[in-house]
Amino acid sequence: MNVDRREFLRRAAALVGSLALPDFVPPPAAAASRARVPAYASWADVYRKQWSWDRVVRSTHHLNCWFQAHCAWDVYVKDGLVFREEQAGEYEPVNAHLPDYNPRGCQKGGCFSTRMYEPTRVTHPLKRVGPRGGGRWERVSWEAALDDIADAYLDVTVEEGTDRTIWDLGPGIDLGVSMAAQGRFSMLTQSVGLDMDGEIGDSRRGTLETFGKIVFERSADDYFYSDLILFWGGNPLYTQIPQAHFYTEARYGGARIISITPDYNPSAMKADLWIPIKPGTDAALALAVCREIVFGGHVDEAFVREQTDLPLLVRGDTKRYLREADIAAGGQAAYHVLWDAQSGALRAAPYRSLALEALVPELDVKRTVRLADGTDVEVRSVYSLLKDRLAEYTPEAAGAECGASPALVRRLAGEIIAAKRLANISQTSLCKYFHGNLAERSIALVFALTGNIGRRGANFSGFPLLTPDGGDKFTIPPSLSEAAATFGKLEPLIKQRMAAGDTHEMIVTDLGRLLFVPGNPLLRLPVWTSGTLFWHVHGGIGELAEKSESWGLGNKRPLNEYVEESIAKHWQPLNPPPDRPPRIMISLCSNPLRRARGADKLLEVLWPKLKKIVVLDWRVSSTGRQADYILPVAPWYERTSLKWVTPLSPYLTITNAATPPRGESKCDWDIIVMLARHIQARAKARGIGSVKSPQGLEVRLDTLYDDLTMQGAFKEGDDDKVARTLYELGNTHKKLTWDELKEKGFARFENLPDEPSSIGNMCEIPPDDSIVPLTFHVRDKVPYPTASRRIQFYVDHPYYEELDELLPRYKAPPKIGGDYPLVMTGGKTRWSIHSTWRDSPLMLKLERSPEPYMLVASPDAAKRGIADGDWIRVRNDVGSFATIARVSPNLRPGQTLMYHAWEQFQFSGAGDMNSVSPTPLNPVELAGGHPHLTAGVLQGQNSVFDRDTRIDIERLRGRPS
């Protein structure tokens, strides 16, 4: 019918006398109509009855808050709807001395009940109509969508290979129920998941280089034991809302706070001392502090001798560590060598333990030794080499580089030297600088030289992560009953390595590394690969670095030579390899077109290669807008799962399905299982049985659903059952049953998770005190998972030698994007977690302007005739975009700042904030073939660098079209 009035009236007349209430449950029809009409005098009458809730459910938001994850909330439900949420303030005190965790939650979590019901939420499967990105969609049924995707998957898998299907795993992955489905799918099909840790700029490369791992962090209450806290590479009062109180409360214990940052940011404002430095010059400052420590005679020699590589000897001829095999026939190649002052002789450094026993390693060694083949070589200790390096970092020289006065450098050094318990808060800011690895190594050196590692209140800040450890037991075996036999195959290997002196941590970490080497005959695993390298090679982002030789990166060869060498030598994982373009991409908890620096290239280079792009989400993100399908995911109040947290707040916090999913939404588990069902059905219908992976593993397509669900044991709708199973398979929580946990919503970790992404914490999780990471190394003398088995400051890899990074040093920030006068820095926004709330009307009300803006330092704005609120164009050699200028007195001249996560579609005109960030790879991150630089779960891969981006800005006459 047409909507003309006459037709409307005709149809209305036909409805006279009928009653149709599809959205309501009416009172019983038998009741007299009079009885159904209650008294009603005015609207106030509807408010007379006391309001009541149908139930209150404990739940949370499993997104990537990372440092502040997660918070338990009371979710108030009525009529199958979430009306509101409230912080659950029931965290028990850890002990009488420490501040407790109550309450936890921020304004984003506090408005999720509004966010989840916004009109833009996707509640039905959507299929693209017209060209990609055309903005036209249609609702389709699940059956139609999944059949189409399944057929595309089968076409690609049969014709081109199992590794052509890519799982774009975003920072929101839970390592819980969602990843149980994805992990089993990947394990069975050998499809490839992208490890996003480096790709989102969280690589913590310098931490890996120094400690052999990135994951270790204290509980936030441990700062209460500190007497000096350095905000160095973080803005925690702005970005860690539920935790910020711990840092300021530490002052009740007498702690002082020093903030080291270019801008006078919210955390700097609350500090006792602010040390303003130029962006990207942290290494110069840190090394000047180290110089003051070393040359002032303030080194904690006992700590350094035992825990670090500083006493180990390095050959002058090869610049490699001296090994026992070099000096003695039959000596061990794995054993490092030191000079023992007690015996006055070369000795193998302790291998199975850090304990020195009777050894007294000499720190400052420079001597000639005779090798086993009779030749004499000069050897020097790392400490001796380091002293030479540090000599050039006088406060004056370093101050000239970093912008702090020599007096301020000396004051910082003095405060650090005087501190008995030094702590820092370094988030993932420094590693977004091209030479951030050197800054992290230099800051770690400050902590090592002063012995402020692995003690209560005294620790270097690594990358925080704490994951329940039941996931692998669910994901990897064919069925739960076969778990013991599956993992039992590893026992001989584990025993062999333990007997050879390897630690449990080393072995667990290496098991994680197996994910990056598909086709392992011993244990069939999901396949992971480096997200950054994938975007660089397959996504075309590498093309943006074609001009990089003029950016002052300091490379000795063209960047592509390093990339090609690394891939050819399998130093870095890239699946599929360069000659096998990807064909299907499924985005899970991800939004790469918003996130990836230089994302325009993905549309230009990657998108045409992809035959099917499927986004699982509850809103239409930047990536969703360019997809072929958007499959509606139930947000967190509509599904049950568990997820990683961090030691900073060591409470497993679950989502609990408070209401059924809206519309036709489904949880990730259901969607992936349903996809497997459709693939199996279509494979059978098309007579497809199995195919081989490139490495020769058989991939059964006609039994995929049966295999993924363990022959129907875990089917669609079983997300709660899967969560319960994951919880019960784990060893991290034994005090509460799953049902009790669902009631309470959170539970403190009881044990260190026995899995690759968390084992690095290497400490107990005491029920009644703070968490002190690295305890097992410092207290129990368990070796570190580095090549030298110690905290390692000398990295003897060819790339490090070629690029003069064998030891920590300072390198001036490059001019990424071209020789322009301003630096574009960034940071986490306060009003969103990544892009999840970025276009939330409610959160945008709290911004100064509800669209992208750039903070510009007052002198820079004045020089260009730019006033607050003006439209500006930001440009460099690789791109441009328009935004609003916010003139700020808080920024250092020369610095601009763009808080992150604006969606592409929030920008006016062409380009977005990523259009000017070419993020060239750093060759040292392409290193491999090395004991602790080998890629592993969330570490040892390439990262992205947007903090050194050089730009200029100019005033526009108005909003660009």
Added chain:
Amino acid sequence: MTPGGELKALLGSAAGRSAVYALLARCFRHPAQVEQHPLPAPAFEAAFEPAISEHACSLRAGAYWAHEQSTLFEELVRFYEHFGLARAEHAELPDHLSVQFQFMHYLAHLEDEARADRAAIDALTRAQRDFLERQLRRLVYAVHGALKSGDAGCRELVALAVSCVDAEIARTSRAARRNPDIPSTT
């Protein structure tokens, strides 16, 4: 009789009003949920589904509500519950235009059934006026103002909704003036 006159005539009885509201409720549901929907799904989605089209206007009051969503939901649910309506399991959200028209359809249906009961009719008239004034009018005008679609059917549908609501507000206001027992909504 002109369509305008016919509409007026149909709105002249409670049964007719109930039928008009019922049809409006149907028309503002997604075409996939309704047999013989007057609009093709693509046109409806382009006009009224912000998740599908960035140019679409929302049919949800929450999209135009400047205050906390829970306060909006609460008042709507209180109205519905006061008259004995519970939310169905897979229902649209309570602030959806279709749901609000269903509620008016129900009140008019009750009014038709209670035609001999003056007190019930007064109560229902007050409730209809209040709901129109406090909720429905705001929403249909917001939709009317936000509508960007050039689809003639969509525009006519919204115009019809505005006409009906205007007529109903006029009718219930007149009833209030005739009957001093019906207090003001403010």
